[in-house]
Amino acid sequence: MLNNPVQPVMYNNQPPVQNIQPQSPVQSSAPQQPDQKTVLKEQSMAISSDIAAEYGAVTRLNDILVELAKTIKENKDPEQKKILEARVNTINQMILQREMKINQMEMTRAQIDNQLKQLA
Numbered sequence: 001m002l003n004n005p006v007q008p009v010m011y012n013n014q015p016p017v018q019n020i021q022p023q024s025p026v027q028s029s030a031p032q033q034p035d036q037k038t039v040l041k042e043q044s045m046a047i048s049s050d051i052a053a054e055y056g057a058v059t060r061l062n063d064i065l066v067e068l069a070k071t072i073k074e075n076k077d078p079e080q081k082k083i084l085e086a087r088v089n090t091i092n093q094m095i096l097q098r099e100m101k102i103n104q105m106e107m108t109r110a111q112i113d114n115q116l117k118q119l120a
Contacts, residue, residue, distance in 0.1 A: 037119050040112050047109040054102045061095050 034042075065088060072084045 037116065040116050040119070044109055044112045044116070047105050047112070051102055051105050051109070054098050054105070058095055058098050058102075061091050061098070065091055065095075 068084055068088050068091070072081055072088070075081050075084065
């Protein structure tokens with residue numbers, strides 16, 4: 001046996017434990033449920049954060065488009081230009097999808113904000 005079980009050690013300066021009394025129960029041991037207003041505020045903030053992230057992604061995709069457009073202008077090879085133009089079209093589709101997602105999130109956030117106003 002590699003590990004011996006640990007035995008309790010009694011030191012001479014400690015009295016033996018006797019008659020342990022149970023502590024009185026805490027009034028609210030379970031975490032309190034957040035109210036609807038708090039939940040709505042947190043949802044609104046989370047959606048706002050997601051919207052900001054999507055705007056950042058759209059900005060980055062626009063930067064990529066600018067670079068691709070420069071490369072297309074500078075490139076002489078027609079086959080390479082076709083490949084780059086296909087990439088531009090793909091990125092444009094990605095941007096449109098993200099913009100639609102942003103619009104949906106903004107509508108959802110507006111609904112949540114209206115619910116918050118009604119609760120106030």
